[in-house]
Amino acid sequence: MSTATETLGPGAAAAGIRPLPTLLDAVGWEVRKLSAQIRARAVLLLMVIAPPLIVVIVNGQGRPPKDTLFGRYVHDSGYAMPLLILGFASQWVLPMLTAIVAGDIFAAEDHHGTWKTLLTRSASRGQVFWAKAITSIAFAIVAVVLLAASTIGSSVLIVGHQQLTGLGGQLIPSGTAAWLVGLSWATALAPMIGFTCLALLLSIWTRNPAFGIAAPVVIGLTMQLVGTLGGIEALRPLLLTTPFESWHGLLAQERFYGPLTSGLVASAVWSIGCLAAGYLIMRRRDFTGG
Amino acid sequence: MTDSLAVDAVDVTKRYGDLVAVDAITVRVAQGEVYGVLGPNGAGKTTFLRMLFGLIAPDAGSIRLFGRSWKDAGPRTLDGVAGFIESPKFYPYLSARRNLVGLSVLDGGAPAGRIDEVLEIVDLSDRADDKVGGYSFGMRQRLGVAASLLRDPRLLVLDEPGNGLDPAGMRDMRALIARLAGSGLTVLLSSHDMVEVEEICDNVTVMRAGRVAFHGGIADLRAQAPEQGHRLATSDDPRALSLSGGTRVQEHPDGGLMVHGSQAEVDRYVAAVVGAGISLRALRLTEAPLEALFFMLTEADAGPPATGPRPTAEVGA
Numbered sequence: 001m002s003t004a005t006e007t008l009g010p011g012a013a014a015a016g017i018r019p020l021p022t023l024l025d026a027v028g029w030e031v032r033k034l035s036a037q038i039r040a041r042a043v044l045l046l047m048v049i050a051p052p053l054i055v056v057i058v059n060g061q062g063r064p065p066k067d068t069l070f071g072r073y074v075h076d077s078g079y080a081m082p083l084l085i086l087g088f089a090s091q092w093v094l095p096m097l098t099a100i101v102a103g104d105i106f107a108a109e110d111h112h113g114t115w116k117t118l119l120t121r122s123a124s125r126g127q128v129f130w131a132k133a134i135t136s137i138a139f140a141i142v143a144v145v146l147l148a149a150s151t152i153g154s155s156v157l158i159v160g161h162q163q164l165t166g167l168g169g170q171l172i173p174s175g176t177a178a179w180l181v182g183l184s185w186a187t188a189l190a191p192m193i194g195f196t197c198l199a200l201l202l203s204i205w206t207r208n209p210a211f212g213i214a215a216p217v218v219i220g221l222t223m224q225l226v227g228t229l230g231g232i233e234a235l236r237p238l239l240l241t242t243p244f245e246s247w248h249g250l251l252a253q254e255r256f257y258g259p260l261t262s263g264l265v266a267s268a269v270w271s272i273g274c275l276a277a278g279y280l281i282m283r284r285r286d287f288t289g290g
Numbered sequence: 291m292t293d294s295l296a297v298d299a300v301d302v303t304k305r306y307g308d309l310v311a312v313d314a315i316t317v318r319v320a321q322g323e324v325y326g327v328l329g330p331n332g333a334g335k336t337t338f339l340r341m342l343f344g345l346i347a348p349d350a351g352s353i354r355l356f357g358r359s360w361k362d363a364g365p366r367t368l369d370g371v372a373g374f375i376e377s378p379k380f381y382p383y384l385s386a387r388r389n390l391v392g393l394s395v396l397d398g399g400a401p402a403g404r405i406d407e408v409l410e411i412v413d414l415s416d417r418a419d420d421k422v423g424g425y426s427f428g429m430r431q432r433l434g435v436a437a438s439l440l441r442d443p444r445l446l447v448l449d450e451p452g453n454g455l456d457p458a459g460m461r462d463m464r465a466l467i468a469r470l471a472g473s474g475l476t477v478l479l480s481s482h483d484m485v486e487v488e489e490i491c492d493n494v495t496v497m498r499a500g501r502v503a504f505h506g507g508i509a510d511l512r513a514q515a516p517e518q519g520h521r522l523a524t525s526d527d528p529r530a531l532s533l534s535g536g537t538r539v540q541e542h543p544d545g546g547l548m549v550h551g552s553q554a555e556v557d558r559y560v561a562a563v564v565g566a567g568i569s570l571r572a573l574r575l576t577e578a579p580l581e582a583l584f585f586m587l588t589e590a591d592a593g594p595p596a597t598g599p600r601p602t603a604e605v606g607a
Contacts, residue, residue, distance in 0.1 A: 018369055018441070019398035029392045036383055113379035117437070120343045120373070121396035124365045286346035288337075 021123050026131035034101065034135060043100055047146040052154035055081055059158055069167075069248075078159035079177040082151045083251070086185055089147065090244035094188060095195045095220035096213075097143045102136035102199035103212030106278075110207040115287045129282040133200055133275060140196045141189060148185035152178075168253025184247035187260060190267035191243040195220065197274035198240065204278045237262045240270050294357035296321045296445045296476040297342065302351035304337050311337040313500040314351065319478055319493075321356075321444070324471045326491035326508075327480040330588050334500040335480040339375055339449050342478075343368065355445065373447030373478075377454065378434025382423030386414055386433050389422055393437050400440055408436040412466065428459035435466060445476045452486055464489060484584045488512075496587045503587040515579035516586065520556055522547040525569035533562050546572070 034040045058065070058074055058081065065071035069087045073080035109115045118128055156178075164177035172180065195216050203212035223241040226232065236242055243263025249256040297319035304312040312334040319325045327335050340346045341353060344360045344367060353359060358367045380389045387405060394400035409415045412432035422430065431451060438446055451467065452460040467490055471477045481487050487494055488508055496504040496511075504511065517538075523546040524530040531539055531547060537559040538550040549556050564570055 020365065021396050021398045025395045025398070029395045032388070032392055033381060033384070036381075036388070112381060113377075114381060116340075116343070116345055116375045117379050117393070118396065119345055120368065120375070121393055121441070122365050122368060122398055123396040287340065288346060 018122055021121075021127065023127050023130055023134075026123050026127045027134050030105070030131045030135040031138075034105075034139065040101055040139065043097060044143060044146060047097075047143050048150045051085065051147065051151040052158070054085065055151070055154045055158050058084075073165050075159070077162040077164045077177070078156040079152075079161070079164040079172075079174075079181045081155035081159060082148070082181050083184060083247075085151050086148075086188065086247070090188060090191075090241070091224060092217050092221055094144065094192050094244070095199075096217045097147075098136070098140040098192055098196040099199040099213045099216040101139045102196045103203050103214075103216060104209045105132045105136050106200065106204035106282075107207050107209040107212045110289070111209050113289070119287060125282055126279070129204075129279055133197070133278075136196050136200055137193055140192050144185065144189055144192055148182070148188075152181060152185070164251075166253060167248060167251045170253050172251070180250050184250055187247040187250075187263065188244060190264050191240055194240045194243070194267040194270035194274075197271040197278075201274040201278040201281075204281050238266055238269075240266065243267050294321075294354070295319060296323070296356060297325075297478060298352075298354040298357075299338070299342065300352050302338065302341060302348045302353060304334075304341060304346065305349050310500050312341070312348075315495070315497070315500075315502050316351075317495055319445075319476060321476050322474055323493060324467075324477045324491045325479065326487035326494040327478065327497060328482065328484065328487050328494055328584070329480075329497035329503075330482050332499075333482075333497040333588065335482075335497055336376060336449055337500075338497075339373075339447055339478075339480055342447060343371075343373075343375065345375065370442075370444040371447065372438035372441035372443035372445075373449070374434040374438060374451075375447075375449045377427070378430055378437065380422040380430065380433060380437075383421060385419045385421055386425070386436075387418045389433070390437060390440055394440055397441055404440065408439040411439060412436040413462075427454045428456065428463075431455060431459070431463060432466075435463075435470075439470075443475065445478065446470060447478045449480045450482065451479065452481065452483060460486070484580045488580055496584070498588045511583065512580065515583040517550045517552060518556075518579050519576050519582065520549045521572070521574045521576045522549050522560075522563075522570070523572035524563060525571065529566070530563045530568050533566055533568075534559065535562070548576075 064074045065084070068084055070080040070083040074084055109118065119125065161174045161178070163174055164172045164181075166172050198219065199212055199216040202215050203209070206212060206215075220241055223239045227236055227239050227241055243259075243266055246259035246263035249259050295318050297317055299315070299317045301314045301316055302312055303310065303314050315334075315338065317327070317338070327338065329335050337346065341348050342355065347360075355367055355371050356369070358369070360367045380386070381392075384392070386409065390405045390408070394405065406415065406418075409418045412435050414429060414432055414436060417425070417429065422433065425433065431454070435448075435451070438448075448467065451463050455463060464486060467477060467479065471490065477490075479487065479491060488511075491508060493507050494505070494511060495502055504514075521542060522530070527541070527547055531541065537555050539559065540548050542548045549559055551559070560570065560573065
């Protein structure tokens with residue numbers, strides 16, 4: 001060991017005033033941590049690899065899955081398969097995708113005992129909170145974009161870019177179909193962000209990574225179940241799973257956009273509510289452990 | 291600001307329901323001082339240090355570090371302050387270097403080469419690129435010191451830095467702290483090891499059940515220490531007891547005798563026993579004086595704190 005006086009450096013003699021980190025600095029640190037985790041990398045890799053495999057398997061089957069939305073057209077148009085996969089992914093895959101990161105990102109600090117390491121630096125609690133929230137939301141968006149791009153790309157390459165049969169039986173030209181399929185996937189972003197914020201809240205509230213990851217999936221499935229019940233028309237638009245179906249209107253004979261609007265509002269309410277609650281917990285928490 | 295106390299905590303209280311974890315303690319640490327907070331587990335040391343770092347909020351009292359408070363200055367309160375609470379923790383899937391790089395980002399950046407410097411100080415340069423998950427406890431303790439030094443602190447707060455270390459690790463850690471203190475750094479050290487505090491610190495607060503049991507200089511603490519105690523076994527304890535003269539000798543509840551007194555008094559008594567033809571079968575030092583004082587201060591019923599004169603800092607309850 002060298003002597004402390006030699007190596008403390010000129011900064012040790014300074015008055016101790018340090019430059020405060022920016023939010024971008026804190027986000028950069030969260031992204032570095034996330035990119036070092038095998039789980040996050042594996043999820044993103046899976047988003048690229050899995051869709052072509054699914055397309056090959058489904059396309060190779062003699063009988064298409066006729067009982068699912070757009071299932072009967074998967075052999076006829078490369079634009080049907082992405083919509084089939086979007087419908088399936090909305091049920092539990094998308095909530096799970098985002099929960100893998102967002103449900104863990106706060107609770108992992110408790111798990112590793114690193115809150116005190118983080119919060120005894122110069123970053124504020126607010127910066128740490130928003131850095132984690134931004135990183136989680138960015139991850140969710142990247143995951144959806146990768147999944148959509150891989151699904152649409154592989155399906156068009158393997159099946160082809162034929163015209164698509166819409167929900168009303170109308171034929172949608174290839175160019176329009178491509179645009180509508182991309183837009184349909186884009187509508188999943190809003191509820192995906194809503195589920196991300198829900199997972200963030202559960203992560204910071206429960207301090208338990210397993211709960212933070214599993215609970216959003218269970219809540220999503222429960223909401224879907226509730227959404228199928230009769231007599232809850234007033235409640236259905238408020239469910240976070242309902243916006244996952246808002247793209248149906250884009251593929252109708254006469255397009256309608258009401259569900260898109262209400263889905264955006266519901267997703268925003270869920271997102272803002274969960275973030276606000278999580279932020280308050282973060283600001284007021286006594287870090288007695290971790 | 292430069293004339294401010296490094297730590298100025300006044301009447302600080304923290305409650306968890308009915309439990310008063312820290313009860314109106316006042317700790318003032320002057321700049322350049324090496325200060326110890328001593329107490330058994332559960333005495334409130336770590337709770338107090340967590341309040342210094344803003345990890346938990348006090349229910350009453352005020353805390354200023356170099357004149358800045360959390361209420362007024364927010365994260366700026368920790369400018370010039372670094373350290374760790376309990377055992378330092380890092381991200382196990384990152385190397386020591388990447389951990390430090392990330393932490394330096396949260397400090398607004400570090401000068402080029404500074405990370406290598408602090409790794410060198412704590413003797414971790416050779417393992418800097420290994421994942422922290424594979425580090426021993428002692429290596430993580432040293433990495434905790436390195437992470438603290440990265441902030442170029444004027445006040446270093448260390449919570450039981452020798453905890454969990456083997457004797458060699460403890461020796462190295464004490465030497466490191468002594469060197470850092472020698473460089474002019476203010477050090478606030480919590481410990482339950484009387485020897486550690488005595489060896490390193492100038493002044494000390496002894497805590498018991500959230501309250502101050504003693505505050506003062508190490509010399510004052512030594513002055514209050516009781517006489518050392520020896521356990522004695524002889525071939526004829528009753529007759530040996532009768533030879534006590536002016537030496538304080540009593541029967542031990544588990545058999546044998548306890549002799550209290552200075553080393554010279556004990557030597558004289560033992561010579562008298564042997565001179566009387568009584569065989570000496572065992573003689574063992576059972577309590578070092580400071581250790582005995584520690585137990586007296588921390589296990590006795592709560593009462594007003596003992597104090598000693600404090601030239602540079604005040605501590606009170």
